[in-house]
Structures are given as C-alpha cells and as structure tokens.
Amino acid sequence: MASPESVTDAQLIARCLVADDRHAFTELVRRHQSAVRACLRKLTAGNHALADDLAQETFVLAWRNLRSFRQEARFSTWLYRIATNCWLAQGRKRREELLGDRDADVAAVESSDDAGDPAHADHARSASLRIDMERALATLSEAERAAIVQCYHNDLTHEEAAYVLDCPVGTVKTHVFRARQKLKAALAAWNPAS
Amino acid sequence: MPHTAPDLRNSDPSDAWLDSLLAQDAALHSDAYVDDAGFTASVMSALPPAALAPRWRKPAVTALWASAGLGIAFALPSAVLDVSREAFRLLAAQPFTLSGLAAALVALGVITWTGTAWALRGD
Numbered sequence: 001m002a003s004p005e006s007v008t009d010a011q012l013i014a015r016c017l018v019a020d021d022r023h024a025f026t027e028l029v030r031r032h033q034s035a036v037r038a039c040l041r042k043l044t045a046g047n048h049a050l051a052d053d054l055a056q057e058t059f060v061l062a063w064r065n066l067r068s069f070r071q072e073a074r075f076s077t078w079l080y081r082i083a084t085n086c087w088l089a090q091g092r093k094r095r096e097e098l099l100g101d102r103d104a105d106v107a108a109v110e111s112s113d114d115a116g117d118p119a120h121a122d123h124a125r126s127a128s129l130r131i132d133m134e135r136a137l138a139t140l141s142e143a144e145r146a147a148i149v150q151c152y153h154n155d156l157t158h159e160e161a162a163y164v165l166d167c168p169v170g171t172v173k174t175h176v177f178r179a180r181q182k183l184k185a186a187l188a189a190w191n192p193a194s
Numbered sequence: 195m196p197h198t199a200p201d202l203r204n205s206d207p208s209d210a211w212l213d214s215l216l217a218q219d220a221a222l223h224s225d226a227y228v229d230d231a232g233f234t235a236s237v238m239s240a241l242p243p244a245a246l247a248p249r250w251r252k253p254a255v256t257a258l259w260a261s262a263g264l265g266i267a268f269a270l271p272s273a274v275l276d277v278s279r280e281a282f283r284l285l286a287a288q289p290f291t292l293s294g295l296a297a298a299l300v301a302l303g304v305i306t307w308t309g310t311a312w313a314l315r316g317d
Contacts, residue, residue, distance in 0.1 A: 020244060029237050034228040042223060052233065059237045126222055133219045152216045153223045184212055191211050 009075040016066055029059050032076055036083050042149045043087045045138040058083040073163050081164040084146050091142055136186035140179050147175035
C-alpha cells in the first residue's frame, strides 16, 4: 500500500467522493492545516483562537462542498478561498479583536534587552517585525488585508488571488497598491531613510 | 496555472524597504509550521456523521420493487396485456402534426436543459 505522502491530493479527494473515505480526508486536513491556520492567523491579525475556529469551519465546509471542487485551481488555493470567505463572514458578524495571542512575541521583545548575543537580537527583531506587521495589517480594510496576505504571505499570483477573493485581477492589483500605501505609513519607523 | 511571484516591477524603487519587510514577514510566515496539536482530530469529530442508511438498502429496495412488478405481471397477465394494448391504441389514435411535434421537442429540450443546469448549479 502506498504511503500517505505518495498519494496526491486529487487521489485523496477522489477517495472521499467515491467511497466517503474519511481517512483520506484526515490526510488532506493533516497536509493543509498548517497553511490554512497560518493564513487565518495573518488575516485575524494574530488571534490564534479565532483563526483555529475559522480553520475548523473551513475544513468542515470543504468536506461538505468537496463535490463542487472542480480542480480549476490547486486544492490549497480552494481552501484559501473558503478560509477567506469564512473570515469575511465572521468579520461581518462581530467586531474583530485586533490584538491576539502574541504573548510569546511580546515576551521575546521584552527579554531581548537583557540578551546581548546576536541570535537573541535576530529573534527579537523578527518578533518585533511580526508585531508591527500585524498592527499595520490591522489598519487595512478587509479586502486590502486579504489581498496582501494572499499575494505576499501565501505567495499566490494575482490571478490566483483573484480566484481566492472572487474578484477581477485589476481589483486585486488596486487593493495591493492601496494596501502598500497604508503599510508605508504604518511601518515608516522601519524605513532606514526615515 | 503558471506560478509567478507578485508583480512588483512597477513599484517605486524607494519602496524597496517595504518590499524587503514584506518578504521577511512572508518568510517568517512560511517557515513557521503550525503544529497539529489535535487540530485534525477536532476537525474530523466536527464533520457531519456518515449517512446512516446501510449499503444494502438501495439494492434491496430495487429488488423489492422489481419482484412486486413481476408478481403483478404473473398474477394478472391479461390485465397487463390489456393495459399495454390500450395505451398503444390511445397513442396511435393521436393526430400528430409537425407543429405539435416541434412544440413537444422544444418543451422536452427546455425541461432537459433546466434540469441539467439545476443539477450542475454552483454552490
């Protein structure tokens, strides 16, 4: 029997559809959970609990709608699309908590003052960048944040981002342009020229 | 779909620091594997339960209907023959016209395409 890693996503999806194979779907969730949860953590500005709730909702919806997945995009891109829609729907329901579970990052920044070695300094700089980037992303509109996360953090093309966000490519480019203008202002302290 | 990085060729050269920051943050994002920690198990337990109907139900129901039909056909052979003969006679007595046939074909086409579109409708 082939190891789970050697089976493609398409084969696992076929098993789910033909034989209602839940073991195959378990493998799909195991493969993609990290990317989907990381994407949602970015979209929710670091709120890990909310991101995980939305990720669970994403996979349940994926299971229910697996028959409608027509392979016109990668499975991961389809999951990003569902995840983004879940996040947008949730945002409409209640005000989002902008600052999330970043205790570890904050602790790293605070403790970095005591540490003199370069490794600590690098770690603290990374944590500091994550915090400032999350705060900067929180200043964007939902559409702008989604466009930045899909294009930069998920490394999608504009065409793939347009599929995920269900809008024309030109709209994605506009959102990215506007988001960059806002990020420039929000992250001005990181500009070496300032 | 060919994969290419986001098109940054038109960005202002003075924004290089922002591109660099976004790239660093994206690298942190992609490097950080989110440990499963029971997530997959919680998703699987949240899935709707499998259909309760056993696998043998559909063929069993089909077999029952077939045996009921055969039973009626054997018990009342003359009745089945009479019904078939009358149905054919009624159909043959219909005055078929070209326009009537065309209208029937159009109606059949509309019903078929509507049914197909409904079956293939998006989510």
